[in-house]
Amino acid sequence: MHVVSGKGGTGKTTVAAALALALAHGGQRTLLVEVEGRQGLAQLFETAELPYEERKIAVAPGGGEVYALAIDPEEALLDYLDMFYHLGRTGKGLKKLGAIDFATTIAPGLRDVLLTGKACEAVRRRVKGVWAYDAVVMDAPPTGRISRFLNVNTEVAGLAKFGPIHSQAEAVMRVLRSPETAVHLVTLLEEMPVQETVDGVAELTGTGLPVGGVVVNMARPPLHADDETDTGRALNAELLEAGLRAARVRPTKALVAALLKEAEEHAGRIVLETQERATVRGLGLPMYELPLLADGVDLGGLYRLADALREQGVA
Secondary structure (H helix, E strand, O other), X not given: OEEEEEOOOOOHHHHHHHHXXXXXXXXXXXXXXXXXXXXXXXXXXXXXXXXXXXXXXXXXXXXXXXXXXXXXXXXXHHHHHHHHHOOOHHHHHHHHOOHHHHHHHHOHHHHHHHXXXXXXXXXXXXXXXXXXXXXXXXXXXXXXXXXXHHOHHHHOOOOOOOOXXXXXXXXXXXXXXXXOOEEEEEEOOOHHHHHHHHXXXXXXXXXXXXXXXXXXXXXOOOOOOOOOOOOOOOOOHHHHHHHHHHOOOOOOHHHHHHHHHHHHHHHHHHHHHHHHHHHHHOOOOOEEEEEOOOOOOOHHHHHHHHHHHHHOOOO
């Protein structure tokens, strides 16, 4: 079970999709789960909107398969009612009356149990004695609420002290707190995402949830080999003008000023990224870096990101 979270805007959905592809490499079978109802996975894989059923959406190198599932809390609750109370068509009648939406709205802890429970069921599922999936990857809520989302035992404590809901929450927590589960956090080399990652690691650890690795997304390649270690390289107007003349470009004052400003901004960014990278490394967790794709993320880009993860040891 791989749970992927991160501050909004860091690309956690993209990373979750790339991770699912990387884990499916070489004939494995992975399930990619969406719980926020945004249909972001369908857009990434350039496929139709995902229904509430497991559908194959990609083939990985070596014949592996990636399936996807968009978990709808109302449908999950209907499954739950049918499984434990055998309501069948009566449950569908409750949906028409709006009772299902009402229940998941007034009891957000129940909603999270249903969402995580469906994913954990896929982790535990066997077909003819064989695991249905080699890995399950969840595109989870942002870092700010990931601990609360995963810590379903606490969330349902006020709803049920015993009975099926309580038992379901305990079963979910057995999976989420097991050594086979890892919560991965996605960040950018910027101050706020990195700080939220640091806080997220502390909160997850404090609640007993297993932290996996940190994925630095959209990392920009250095323009110079010394970018990360020698940020004080002096670039003045005289050197720049000489370089422009050598390149047969007329060094006007406006051009030189604009290039100097750009160089200063670049140097400042390198200093910031170097500091933030050191902060991430200081967490002592496995760290992976994914490049910024200049043309945006399309299906081909997802495969490139999956390859980058595998090259860094994800398997």
